[in-house]
Amino acid sequence: MFETDIDILCRPQCAVTTNANSSIDEEIKIQTSLARDYQEKLLLALNARASLLVHAERLDLALNDAIAMTILDPSSALGYLSAGSIHSLRQQYASAIKFYDDGLARSSRSHPHYERLLNARSAAYDSSNTRIDFISKLPLDIVIHNIIPRILQGRTLWEVGKPCHYFDVCRTWRQRMALANGLHYVIGNEELSDDGYKRIGDLAPFMRTLTVVQPKSDILYKVTREHHIRLNMLTKLSIVESTGREHSALLASLRTLSNTLTDLEIEYGGYEAPTKSYRLCDVLEACPNLVSIRMKHGDVDMSSVNKTYPKIVKLDLWNKVMVANKDNISTLLRPFPQLRLLRMCPIPRSDFLPMIDQHCPLLQQLILTFQSPPFFDILDTEERTGLRGLSVPTIYYGESFTEDDTVRYVMKHSETLEAFGVMGRYGFRSPNNLLEDVDCQQVTFKQLRQIHFLKDADESLTPFVLWMIQHAPHLESVETVFGPQQASIMQELTQPQHANLKRLRMQANYYPSGYEGEERLIKHYLELGQQSNLTELKIHISHRVLKETWLILIPRLTQLRTLEFSTLSDHRTLESLQQSLMKDLADGCPSLEQLTMISGRYPMDFGVLYPMDRHTNLKRIVINCPEIHGDVSSFSQRFTKIESLHLSVCKYSLADIDSLEKGSFNLVFTDKLPETPISFRTSLT
DSSP: OOOOOGGGGOOGGGOOOSOSOHHHHHHHHHHHHHHHHHHHHHHHHHHHHHHHHHHTTOHHHHHHHHHHHHHHOTTOSHHHHHHHHHHHHTTOHHHHHHHHHHHHHHSOTTSTTHHHHHHHHHHHHHHHTOOOOOGGGSOHHHIIIIIHHHHHTTOOEEEETSOOGGGGSOHHHHHHHHTSTTOEEEEOSSOOOHHHHHHHHHHGGGOOEEEEEESSSOHHHIIIIISOOOOTTOOEEEEEEOSSSOSHHHHHHHHHHTTTOOEEEEEESTTOOOSSOOBHHHHHHHOTTOSEEEEESOBOOOTTOOSOOTTOOEEEEEOTTOOOOHHHHHHHHTTOTTOSEEEEEOOOBGGGHHHHHHHOTTOOEEEOSSSOOOOOSOOOOTTOOSOOEEEEOSSOTTOBOBHHHHHHHHHHTTTTOOEEEEOOSSOOBSOOOGGGSHHHHHOOOTTOOEEEEOTTOOGGGHHHHHHHHHTOTTOOEEEEEOSGGGHHHHHHHTSGGGTTOOEEEEEEOSOSSOOHHHHHHHHHHHHHGGGOOOOEEEEEESSOOOTTSGGGGGGGOSSOOEEEEEESSOHHHHHHHIIIIIHHHHHSOTTOOEEEEEESSSOEEGGGGGGGGGOSSOOEEEEEOSBEESOHHHHHHHOOSOSEEEEEESBOOHHHHHHHHTSSSEEEEEEOOOOOSSOOOOOOO
16 A cells, blocks of 8 residues: 655645744745645546556555545545545445545535535435346246245335335336235325325235225325326225215225225224214225125115125124114115124124024124134135124123023024134123023033133123033133132033143233132143143233242143233233243243243333243244334344244334344244224224
8 A cells, every 4th residue: 555654745834944044944845845746746646547547447456546645635635536436336335425525524615626526425325325126137936936025024014105115116126026915005194295106106006905094185085086096906995084074085986996896994083983974885886896894983774775785795894873773783784695704893782683693694703792702713614504603792882682692592503603702891681591491401512612701701701601611512712711700610621521622811910819710720731741632821911920820830731832921011011921930931831832922012022031042842932012122133042943933013123123034043024003093903804
């Protein structure tokens, strides 16, 4: 590298001495000026040589000359321009920008090359942000099946109008990315820019599922009618609508989508009823190809309709102010003879149940509760007939279900019922005289595999639930077992006829006493040892966990393969879990393969799981929370023996996801929607 001592090149006026001989001072000034002239000539010579070296593609030597120029005269722009241009040729734009910034800081604005520095820096900055379109040059099959899955890393949610990383490269990239299966698009409640509408236009030919949140403006109308954007592949649309807007604009938009639209959800922002509701019959006329519709707060009066809609197989209606009587229910259901799934809430009286069977003979799932039970493995199929899934209320949201009506109804479907849920905190209304009848004692729910009820259901509901459990010999799952009021249920589950029970969901509170039933139940499975079929245990934790509770018995369950902890409380609950149970769990449960951690409202920290890094059989870790904190590198270094990490979060860092991708395990990442008052739920799946 060129080296020089710039101290000898000081300005002439700085080279005077204190010598009394003025002729010597004058000679020093002359020689210093001469050195300065040689400096400028040397700068020009180095600059010329650097240019020649660049043309000769000897960039290392050219860069040496450029750096020498910056040392020779730090106030000259030439060295910084030369060094920056060499780094730009190497596409090292960050290094180029650094040289340009140094030059701008050291050079005077009056320097003849100052403007060149500004322009060069701007060009380097633009080049550093240039997206390279290589996807359009590759075979489509390779792009869709190999490249895009690596880019998305499990993300399925894209909000149009906000920075979307790879979607922002160019139009071709957006369209290639949109070809990936499972992508869901959201247009938020902020007004879109012209560029936002342009991007929707790029994606529109490939969009299959879309959520539009428009409490302030008719975004969908502007997309379809004003900008004339054609969503020719859209099959599923969810709309969160304003409570005060006329519905003509939305109906016009729906008509433009009607050729392909099969699944539609409409609800109003929050839980406020609209001033003028959409009419179900108008929506059905606008979208004749629908097979599934969900409407919240809509006008469901179908008394003026004389036709049927045989394509509709899923109907989900929620309207708190709906006046339900036998005539209304009859006129509502009559147009839908092919229904496989009906969710209707609220339905105020249980004597309407036979009417539902009358008008919906092919029904397989009937959900009459605001909160849907987490039924699993209940798929609608044309090959099977009969009611398979049922959820009923008790005294909740004004519903008035009697126990006797409910007993008659479940007995009627005892041959086909596979899943049953009762979503109420209190028991049914009277009359309640049938449970002791001979027919009730002789019934068998031959297909019933799962029963769900609320964790805080009171003791008045226990006799009914106990009766169903006693008459379900093939029961595999019970949720949620909790508290002294359910001691008889826990005792029943220890009976030999329930030896096939595979799944339990239990509730853990911070009370140090009152867990005799839970303790006996867990000890029952401990006594069974290897004969136990209990392989999955779900535990919901209300508050903090104390070591004195029945939870300390869990690590001794030898056959347990799946363990889930869930909470709605803050981080202290999971930290308490780590301190009181995780260390013992790491040394116990020898068959454990999957550990699931769910935090419904608050962030979770990777550190909660650290004690489990020494478990010898753990294969999968599942995390579901709004946001994950902690050192991802430390997590990856600790958990080298697990096969996969399933991570489902709302907020995340792309750098953290990239770091987890480099771990020894397989990362299965899901980008989920946050829980907000405006619901994006897809309930009809």
